[in-house]
Amino acid sequence: MSTSQKLSVQALQWSGHSLKVLDQRLLPETIAYDEYNDAAGVTEAIASMRVRGAPAIGIAAAYGVVLSAMRHYPNADWQSAVEQDIQQLAASRPTAVNLFWALDKMRRLLAQNPAEPIAALTQLAEQIHAEDIAANHAMGERGADVIGDAKAVLTHCNAGALATGGYGTALGVIRSLHKRGQLQNVYADETRPWLQGARLTVWELAQDGIPATLIADSAAAWLMKSGKVDWIIVGADRIAANGDVANKIGTYSLAVLAKQHGVKVMVAAPSSTFDFSMENGDSIEIEQRNPKELLPDCYLNDGSLVDAWNPVFDVTPAALISAIVTERGVVIDPGLHGVRSLAPC
Ligand SMILES: CSC[C@H]1O[C@H](OP(=O)(O)O)[C@H](O)[C@@H]1O
Numbered sequence: 001m002s003t004s005q006k007l008s009v010q011a012l013q014w015s016g017h018s019l020k021v022l023d024q025r026l027l028p029e030t031i032a033y034d035e036y037n038d039a040a041g042v043t044e045a046i047a048s049m050r051v052r053g054a055p056a057i058g059i060a061a062a063y064g065v066v067l068s069a070m071r072h073y074p075n076a077d078w079q080s081a082v083e084q085d086i087q088q089l090a091a092s093r094p095t096a097v098n099l100f101w102a103l104d105k106m107r108r109l110l111a112q113n114p115a116e117p118i119a120a121l122t123q124l125a126e127q128i129h130a131e132d133i134a135a136n137h138a139m140g141e142r143g144a145d146v147i148g149d150a151k152a153v154l155t156h157c158n159a160g161a162l163a164t165g166g167y168g169t170a171l172g173v174i175r176s177l178h179k180r181g182q183l184q185n186v187y188a189d190e191t192r193p194w195l196q197g198a199r200l201t202v203w204e205l206a207q208d209g210i211p212a213t214l215i216a217d218s219a220a221a222w223l224m225k226s227g228k229v230d231w232i233i234v235g236a237d238r239i240a241a242n243g244d245v246a247n248k249i250g251t252y253s254l255a256v257l258a259k260q261h262g263v264k265v266m267v268a269a270p271s272s273t274f275d276f277s278m279e280n281g282d283s284i285e286i287e288q289r290n291p292k293e294l295l296p297d298c299y300l301n302d303g304s305l306v307d308a309w310n311p312v313f314d315v316t317p318a319a320l321i322s323a324i325v326t327e328r329g330v331v332i333d334p335g336l337h338g339v340r341s342l343a344p345c
Contacts, residue, residue: 009022009031009161009162009204009207010022010161010166011024011051011053011056011161011162011163011164012051012056012059012060012063012129012165013033014063014125014126014129016122017037017070018035018036018037018067019035019036019042019060019063019064019067020033020034020035020036021033021034021035021036021042021045021050021051021060022050022051022162023050024049024050024051024052024162024200025048025049025050027162027199027200027203028199028200028203034050036064036067037067037071038067038068038071038085039064039065039067039068039071039085039086039088039089040085040088041067042060042061042063042064042067042089043064043085043088043089043091043092044092045060046060046061046089046092046093046099047092047093049194052163052196053096053158053159053160053162053163053164053235054096054097054098054099054163054235054236054237054238054269054273055098055132055136055163055164055165055169055270055272055273056162056163056164056165057092057093057096057098057099058096058098058099058101058102058103058128058132058272059102059125059128059129059132059164059165061089061090061092061099061102061103061106062102062103062105062106062124062125062128062129063125063129064085064089065082065085065086065089065103065106065121065125066118066121066122066125068081068082068085068086069082069110069117069118069121070118072085073117073118079110082110083107083110086103086106086107089103090103093287094285094287095237095238095246095284095285095286095287095312095313096237096238096273097237097238097272097273097274097275098237098270098272098273101272102128102272105124105128106121106124106125109121109124129165130165132164132165132166132270132272133164133165133166133167134327135270135271135326135327136164136165136166136167136168136169136172136270136327137167137172138327139169139172139173139268139269139270139325139326139327140167140168140172140173140175140176140268141176142325142326142327142329142330143172143173143176143177143233143266143268143323143325143330144173144176144177144180144182146266146323146325146330146332147173147177147182147230147231147266148182149182150177150182150183150184150230150231151184151185151228151229151230152183152184152185152186152187152228152229152230153174153177153183153185153186153187153229153230153231153232153233154186154187154188154189154215154220154223154224154229154231154232154233154254154263155170155171155174155186155187155188155189155197155201155232155233155234156188156189156191156197156232156234156247156248156250156251156254157191157196157197157201157234157235157247157248157250157251158171158191158196158197158200158201158204159171159234159235159236159268160172160200160201160204160205161204162200162204163200163235164270168204168235169235169236169268169269169270170233170234170235170266170268171201171204171205172268173233173266173268173325174186174205174210174233175208175210178208178210185211185213185228186205186210186211186212186213187212187213187214187215187223187228187229188201188202188205188212188213188214188215189214189215189216189217189219189220189250189254190214190215190216190217191217191248191250192217192250192294193293193294193310194293194312196248197214198214202214217250220253220254220257221257221261224257224258224260224261224263225261227261229263230263230264231263231264231265231266231322232254232255232258232263232264232265232266233266233268234247234248234251234254234265234266234267234268235247235248235267235268235269236267236268236269236273237273237313238273238275238278238281238284239267239269239273239274239275239324239339240275240278240279240280240281240284241274241275241276241278241279241280241338241339241340242279242280242281242318242334242335242338242339243318243321243324243331243334243335243337243338243339244280244281244282244284244315244316244317244318245267245269245281245315245316245318245321245324246281246284246286246313246314246315247267247313247314247316248312248313248314249311249312249313249314250314251314251316252314252315252316252320253314255316255317255320255321256320258320259320264322264323265316265320265321265322265323266321266322266323266324266325267316267321267323267324267325268324268325268326269324269325269326270326270327271326271327271328271342271344273326274326274339274342274343276340276343281315281316281317282315284313284315286311286312286313286314286315287311287312287313288309288310288311288312289310289312290310291307291308291309291310292308293310294308294309294310295308317335318334318335318338318339319335320335321333321334321335324339324342326342328342328344329341329342
């Protein structure tokens with residue numbers, strides 16, 4: 001696909017009675033949407049990473065609850081059937097708190113016994129979607145304000161429109177910097193093993209005419225030692241009360257390297273990514289995915305030759321983070337202050 005071709009690609013498209021999900025396992029070669037009419041399908045779309053990215057997972061799950069209610073209401077005991085679907089959605093992936101945040105919002109609405117449950121649930125899911133996009137634009141501007149003029153930034157994984165309702169968190173900051181003319185270059189690392197950086201971020205930025213330079217994950221240290229980047233900008237999947245951040249595997253090593261080389265680290269995440277029930281990141285569940293996602297094809301026919309350990313997130317201590325940017329505000333040096341100042345009032 002030519003980089004000049006501009007596509008308003010969205011991870012999720014809600015029709016009012018079905019959810020179309022862009023199958024991100026096939027990008028960038030193929031743009032294909034699967035259409036879902038029930039919660040079980042949405043659960044599978046999340047678990048298989050057809051849709052991925054903390055905010056996008058939460059939004060998809062919210063629509064999954066709407067589809068569940070559409071299927072079961074007004075049968076007898078329809079609320080129990082919906083609750084079972086909610087539990088299935090909650091079991092799809094463990095680390096991104098946005099999934100549980102969205103499901104809890106839908107549950108709390110159901111507990112109020114709205115007179116028109118389908119309409120009420122639909123309105124809330126659409127509100128969650130719209131507010132995420134608005135939050136990303138607000139974060140983009142706040143993050144660009146913090147960074148000012150940057151030689152270049154390095155981003156890890158994909159925290160873009162493909163991982164959210166639209167515009168992106170880390171890529172939202174990059175989009176805002178680019179619009180202001182404040183950015184000389186964007187480096188994107190490949191983000192093994194799923195290659196969110198090489199397959200999604202480089203491609204997504206190209207749709208906006210934002211050139212990105214791809215690097216191997218193992219080149220990040222040398223890039224920083226070469227003085228080529230000022231900031232690392234990433235998203236998040238769960239942020240504890242002390243500012244510890246769970247994000248894509250490899251984020252922690254980038255933060256350690258950044259400290260060694262005087263590079264600053266920015267985390268951009270909506271307030272739905274905070275988990276104030278957790279004092280620190282020690283108890284954040286780290287998803288372990290199928291080793292087959294890590295093994296080269298040559299081993300797939302004979303798994304006896306090699307074992308594989310495939311944690312797909314890690315936790316970066318707040319002390320290694322320079323700024324956490326949300327739609328509610330910014331915390332500089334979260335290691336000193338925690339992030340409770342960003343809690344909802
Ligand atoms: C906008 S936050 C996206 C966040 O989710 C990614 O994980 P996955 O691709 O496995 O869903 C990664 O941690 C990103 O930072």
